[in-house]
Amino acid sequence: MPALPGRDIAGDGNGVKAAALRYERASSLADALALLQRHGASATLIAGGQSLVPALNLRMAAPELLIDISRLDALRGVQVMTEGGSPRLRIGAMTRHAELGRSPEIARHAPLLHLAVGHVAHAAIRNRGTFGGSLAHADPASELPACALALGSRMHVVGHAGARVIDAGDFFIGLHQTALQPGEILVAVEVDVLADGFRPGFAELARRQGDYALVGLAAHARPIPGQMRFAAIAPVFFSVGARPLLAAAAARVLTDATIADADRLHLAQQALAADLDPPADPQASSAMRLHLARVLLGRVVAQLVGTPDVI
Numbered sequence: 001m002p003a004l005p006g007r008d009i010a011g012d013g014n015g016v017k018a019a020a021l022r023y024e025r026a027s028s029l030a031d032a033l034a035l036l037q038r039h040g041a042s043a044t045l046i047a048g049g050q051s052l053v054p055a056l057n058l059r060m061a062a063p064e065l066l067i068d069i070s071r072l073d074a075l076r077g078v079q080v081m082t083e084g085g086s087p088r089l090r091i092g093a094m095t096r097h098a099e100l101g102r103s104p105e106i107a108r109h110a111p112l113l114h115l116a117v118g119h120v121a122h123a124a125i126r127n128r129g130t131f132g133g134s135l136a137h138a139d140p141a142s143e144l145p146a147c148a149l150a151l152g153s154r155m156h157v158v159g160h161a162g163a164r165v166i167d168a169g170d171f172f173i174g175l176h177q178t179a180l181q182p183g184e185i186l187v188a189v190e191v192d193v194l195a196d197g198f199r200p201g202f203a204e205l206a207r208r209q210g211d212y213a214l215v216g217l218a219a220h221a222r223p224i225p226g227q228m229r230f231a232a233i234a235p236v237f238f239s240v241g242a243r244p245l246l247a248a249a250a251a252r253v254l255t256d257a258t259i260a261d262a263d264r265l266h267l268a269q270q271a272l273a274a275d276l277d278p279p280a281d282p283q284a285s286s287a288m289r290l291h292l293a294r295v296l297l298g299r300v301v302a303q304l305v306g307t308p309d310v311i
Contacts, residue, residue, distance in 0.1 A: 018056035021056075021063060021066060024068065025067075026071075027071075029158065029185070032067055032072070032185060033158065037183055039067075043063060043064070043065040043066075044061065044065070044066060046067065046069070046070070047130040047133040048128040050121070051139065070094070076096075078090070078091050078100075078103045078106060087192075088192050089193055090190050091106075091110075091131055091188060091190075091191075093130065093132020094130050095132075096128065097120050100114070108194070110151060110194065111194065112147050112151060112201075113151075114200075116144065116202050116218055119202070122210045132188075132189070135155070136178060138172055140244065141216075141238060142212075143216060146218040146237070146244040148189060149169065149172065149218075149234075149236045150220040151168070151191045151220055153190065154166070155167075155171050156190065157180060157187065159181060159183045173243065174242045175243070177243075195222075197223075198221065201217070201300035202216075202303075203216070204216030205296065214284050214292060215240055215284075215289050215296060216239055216296070217237050217296040223304050229254065229259075230251075230254050232255065234246060240278040240289055247297075248275060250272050253267045253271050254268050254301070265298060272293050272297065276293055
């Protein structure tokens, strides 16, 4: 039976279910902000819950209060905004992964998200998980934070001190750490609509479909027709560190007009050693992850320039 607002939720005490906590369902954004202000650090927001609930059950998170924002429809949806300058796409933080995959606006104006979202876990999780929740959770193995960084997204945040905008490059700080301050809520994400000549590239390697990637790459790029060179490219790797990482050295090689096309990809792959220092874990060694990153760079470059797959 669903928990009622303001009621206690008791854990089973054996360490495999959440500890006892309280639950409140926010009726509006203002209500959610008021609850955060009232309860401070003891409160945690829950939206789709696809990352938070497992953490609660494993006692990796133990808030005293859950504030449910899942019914705040004002934070859901995808819109093309045209007023005040260049057109941009605004994505509500409560927009579910499955809604991203079905949205014609996403497919047309932010196709990188359309490509990536099908790789997020499984259908049941995509039906509940939210875009904003994934970004705020900041799992370094997740696809959507890497896409947000590659697209140069802007995070719209509100708190009791007012509203502010955080560039994606400043938003992801470390392992499950973002620039969100206590009492702030991510309400929407904006990206520029797809400009002429730009294309998305995406690939990841996982042991099984739906598993977290051993290594993944999201790229937003403008290839130069007939060449292996790019006018612009933002290759962002995930599952290679504590946060999504822009491979700046590799990007410089891929855009450098002084480098011969025949040498470009190999040199860009070698440059990844300056961009990435992947951690070792039981799934893969650091050297293996760096090798896989080089493989993915070859595959994604091939996608972007329309050539046969190269590694």
